[in-house]
Structure formats: C-alpha cells, structure tokens
Amino acid sequence: MTDREVYEQLRGPLMRFASSLVGPNEAADLVSEVMVATLHRRSLASLENPGAYLMKAVLNRSRSRIRRMMKEQAVAGAQVVDEESPGPESIVPDVAATVAKLPVQQRAAIYLVYWEGLEPSEAAAVIGVQPGTIRRYLHLARSQLRRHLDG
Numbered sequence: 001m002t003d004r005e006v007y008e009q010l011r012g013p014l015m016r017f018a019s020s021l022v023g024p025n026e027a028a029d030l031v032s033e034v035m036v037a038t039l040h041r042r043s044l045a046s047l048e049n050p051g052a053y054l055m056k057a058v059l060n061r062s063r064s065r066i067r068r069m070m071k072e073q074a075v076a077g078a079q080v081v082d083e084e085s086p087g088p089e090s091i092v093p094d095v096a097a098t099v100a101k102l103p104v105q106q107r108a109a110i111y112l113v114y115w116e117g118l119e120p121s122e123a124a125a126v127i128g129v130q131p132g133t134i135r136r137y138l139h140l141a142r143s144q145l146r147r148h149l150d151g
Contacts, residue, residue: 006044007035010051013116017055020111021062021104034061055126059108066104098148102141109137 001009011031018027034057038044047053099107105127112123113134120134127134 001045003039003044006047006050010054013051014054014058016115017108017111018058018062020115021059021107022065023100026065030058030061030065034058037061052126055112056128059104059127063104095145095149098145099141102144106137106141106144109134110141113138 014031014034015027018030021027022030034054038054038057044050044054099110102110108127109123112118112126113120116123118126120138121131124131124134
C-alpha cells in the first residue's frame with residue numbers, strides 16, 4: 001500500500017477521532033499536523049499498524065493543543081469555555097456539552113469504545129495504556145455524565 005492509500009483509508013476515522021477530542025472546527029488542522037509530522041519522519045506504509053500509530057499521534061497532539069490553548073487563555077485572562085459539541089449531531093446537546101468538558105483521555109476512551117465499538121483492550125492499545133486505565137476513564141466519564149444529567 002502507498003502512503004496515499006493508507007491516508008485515504010484512515011482519514012475518516014482520524015477526523016472523527018480528532019473531532020471528538022478538539023471539536024469539529026479544529027479536527028482537520030489537527031489531523032493535518034499529525035500527517036505532516038509523521039510523513040516528515042517516516043512512510044505511513046512502513047508502519048506496522050498505521051491506524052493505531054496515527055490515533056495515538058492525534059491524541060498526543062490534541063493534548064498539546066489543549067494545553068497551549070489553556071495557557072493562551074490564562075494569559076489573556078479569559079475563562080475556558082468550549083461551546084462546540086463534538087461527535088454526531090444526533091447526540092442530546094446536554095450530553096454532548098458535558099462530554100466536551102471531560103478530560104481528553106476520557107473523551108478518547110468514550111470515542112473509541114462507544115463510537116468506534118472497540119473493546120477496552122483494543123482502545124488501550126490505540127491510546128497506549130493498560131485496559132484497566134480505559135475502564136477507569138469510562139467509569140469516571142459515566143459518573144460525570146450521571147452527575148450532570150441527574151443533578
């Protein structure tokens with residue numbers, strides 16, 4: 001497979017994953033940054049598991065992006081407000097807004113397990129953590145959602 005074919009195959013899942021992490025307005029830029037950085041270092045076709053590698057790269061780049069945005073907003077004296085609701089439009093707005101406020105690791109776990117249908121062990125391999133960590137992220141996220149929706 002060529003780099004182009006690998007990219008075309010993974011573009012959709014990467015965009016959906018990035019949207020769930022940083023919102024739909026930032027997803028394309030995030031995926032582009034990851035692709036440029038990866039292709040600068042190596043060929044996509046040479047990777048053993050390009051999907052897992054690129055998902056992890058998107059997650060890591062989103063963490064950096066979120067940290068940078070928080071620092072910029074703190075310097076500007078602005079309060080962090082994320083009005084975007086990542087994910088499918090059919091999600092109840094309150095749930096989407098609450099999910100958008102979760103830490104990026106919890107959003108990644110939710111996306112991979114519930115939206116992509118991966119087992120916790122598969123999601124753990126993508127993110128690079130233990131399966132128990134994914135289960136913990138899911139537990140924390142469900143608890144937060146329950147508190148928000150019940151309260």
